[in-house]
Amino acid sequence: MSDYADVLTKASALISAREYEGALALLIPLVELPVPGALSLLGVMYQLGEGVERNGPKAVELLTHAVELGDGVAAHNLGTIYAMGLPGVSQDHQLSRQFYRKAKSMGAQFANNEFYE
Numbered sequence: 001m002s003d004y005a006d007v008l009t010k011a012s013a014l015i016s017a018r019e020y021e022g023a024l025a026l027l028i029p030l031v032e033l034p035v036p037g038a039l040s041l042l043g044v045m046y047q048l049g050e051g052v053e054r055n056g057p058k059a060v061e062l063l064t065h066a067v068e069l070g071d072g073v074a075a076h077n078l079g080t081i082y083a084m085g086l087p088g089v090s091q092d093h094q095l096s097r098q099f100y101r102k103a104k105s106m107g108a109q110f111a112n113n114e115f116y117e
Contacts, residue, residue, distance in 0.1 A: 004030055008037045015041065020051025031062070039066035040074040047081060056086030067099075072106025075099045 007026050014023035023045075030038030043062030046055045060081060066074035079099035085091035103109065 004035050004037065008035070008041065011038070011041055015045065015050060018050075020045070024051060034065060034069065036066045036069035036071035036074070039063070039069070040071045040077070043074060044077055047077065047086065054087065056081065056089035059086065060089055067102065067106075070106070072103045072108030075106055076103035076108045076110060079103060 007030065011023045011026040014020070014026070023041075027038045027042050027045075031042055039062045042052075043059045043066060044050075045052050046059035046062060048054065060078065063074040063078045063081070067078065076099070079096045079102075081089055082092045082096035082099060100115070
């Protein structure tokens with residue numbers, strides 16, 4: 001587990017409590033390092049428009065960087081973005097399947113095996 005696990009857990013709890021300013025204050029310094037889990041959490045905030053203006057391209061940028069640094073959950077979230085599309089991000093079922101498969105290979109499997117085929 002990373003040295004930043006406690007901070008990421010706290011940031012996640014703040015997001016769940018809709019205390020976005022506090023979450024952003026914790027995440028931004030870690031994103032700048034960069035810490036994969038922080039990139040992933042901030043990417044989801046942009047994906048959902050929680051505490052920041054919804055921004056599909058920014059979500060994809062942050063989540064892609066997190067995947068490059070080994071975050072499987074970010075790969076799963078990218079799979080969802082490409083499956084559904086977002087403002088500024090077109091649906092792309094081929095990319096969606098690629099990211100879901102990558103997520104599974106990285107240990108971020110949240111459904112049965114058939115989902116990732």
